[in-house]
Amino acid sequence: MIEINNLSFSFAETEIFSHLNFNVNQGEILSIIGPNGCGKSTLLRLLRGSLKAQKGEVLWEKTPVEQISARIMAQKVAVVPQSTTIHFPYKVQDLVAMGRYPHRKNLLSFQNKSDQHAIEQALVMADILPLAERPVTQLSGGELQRVLLARALAQNSSVLFLDEATSHLDIDHRLELTELLVRLNRDQHTTIVQISHDLDLAAAISDRILLLTEHGNIAQIGTPSTVMTAANLQRVFRVDVKVTNNPFTGNPQIVPLINTAAFKLNDLKVHLICGGGSGKTLLRRLHPTQAQITAGPLNQGDSDESVASILNITVAQEVPFSPFSKQTLAATEKLIEQTEILVITTQWWGIGNLPCLDLAEKAIKQGTPIFLLSQQQEQDYTGGKAWAKIQNLQQQGAISIRNEEHLLEELSRQVNPSSIIGPG
């Protein structure tokens, strides 16, 4: 529907796009994502013809964009801008009525019945009917954004451009707007091109995603699952992100890893014996401390294993629902031999994971310090064998810790003995 051929654009001396090529297909939802300043808004303006490219062409159904008159263009595409301040106290319905401008037949007003119908419908769809008589200068940011949306809806165009239209909305209206977009797309086959900073929502509703790099090149264009990969996002946004699947919808979900670590364990090698979810908190907390973490043995599908694999942690893996094999235990032993610290977070002991304690006894004999997350005798299902081994470990100097915070404090004391780092 819209073809972008070899488009180059510079602003003053700065080149923003060079040789851009892509299409917008009829009836699709295309989300443009990319870091601040990469030219997303500029790209929308170029597509609409508000800006003129120095080289290349933008074709709307084969017609060059600069040959389409302002009025025809406004009938084809409506723009929901980033929220702006409005100085003049127009009533909400009057502002929405401005969306009928490209369809007007009367010089002084929008008296037409179809105009009034469109305005009313837009007010209802954007959920601002109760605000119709209010002056726009008295609205909150989110309300104003919905008014701007309604104005665009009143245009009854077959294409909708949105420039961060959800940025001021609360979660309720953000979802509502998103649903509205999907509904417009499905029922009226409205083509939607949106700039979004909400990567998850973009991934959830888009047919395709256009990922722009900082320098305005196309990093990738395609379906959400092909574009929204951790590697792509890390390259473009230069942040540590993980991409998981939303447990409810299965859509790609982006998890930024915020470095809130008060502790720095520079390259300290730590091995975790965990399982059944006992280690995932510690894995998450250790990950940003820059410790070199290994874990195992763990069965595939164990929740600790899932967390470890998301965090790219080396794990001695066992196939699902199986006792640990000799090979797995050997692999674990190798990891433990290389580690500087061994941490045991496992809470429940049975025949299946009893060999882990044997590995621990071996390690403590070789002088590897062991930290034991507080253990309880009742959670020993081996008839006392595990409990005996635990007590043995403690006698040989294994240190009991209360919780993850306590462990991190102890570890950072080992790395930086002179200074006390961390809260408390």
Added chain:
Amino acid sequence: MNKATQTHKRWLWKLLLLLSPPLAIAISLSAGSLDLSWSQLFALLFQRSGTEVERVIIWQVRFPRALLAGLVGAALSISGVTFQAVLRNPLADPYLLGVSGGAALGAVTAITYGLQSPIIIPLAAFIGALTALLLVYLVAQAHTCSSHTLILSGVMVGSLAAALLLFLLWRSPADATRQAIFWLAGNLSLADPDWLSWGWLWVGIGFLLLWSQSLNLDLLTQGEETAADLGLHVGKTRLILFALAGALTACAVALAGLVGFVGLVIPHICRLLWGPGHRLLLPFSALLGSSFLIIADAIARSLYAPAEIPVGVVTATLGAPFFLYLLRRKGGNL
């Protein structure tokens, strides 16, 4: 105050303002060095009584004068509305684009060179105003007439004209200077009554053209980009609007000198009463602007009768306190 009484009160205001032009003309007819009571005026108008002198004063002096004041007030108000909308700036006034400076320079040149005829001065002022507009346009056109360039070049052309004006005044004899100051402060007595019908024609056409642009003005208040997104040809429209408003201002200045404040305050008051939609705002601003200036002129003529004080002095002393009152009540949301 509850909403019902508030709406009620607003209705009363609106009605009063709608009836204001004839009321203002009546006040203006009765005011002046020859004091006429209302009953005398009524008798004169409807029963054709009164002396010959009185009739001449009413019909050949005061009535044209009131019409002139109304004309100037209307022209300044609607061009004020236009400038505020297009520049999206509540402080914009009709004199922003150097029109006043150019007109003043033209008029004062004529005055100091002894061409003091009531035919020549308005013509010189008009030519000066249009020259300034053209200059501003030529500078701003290089940047597709963006608001900022327009305002800045307008201010610059204005200061250039002001400097030349001061030079002229410094060189000219004292009585010419005095007359120039009288013109600069706004004065409705200098123009020849023959200009009146031309002025009405000019302002009438200007108003109709501007009124036909009401929706475009509404769109432009939303900013250039939004206006363009909604299908407005922004550059062309803005040029037309500036040319129209500029020409209206030039006409007003040529006939009455620099009458301040009308073009700034009247649009604000009308926006409070009728909202920002230009379909209503333009005609009501024209009405209110003309009544305001007619009354201001009546005051100017009668306060020190038979001497006249410059009408610009009256508009500012009435307008500024009222504006301050509004500002205090409404804050920035005028």
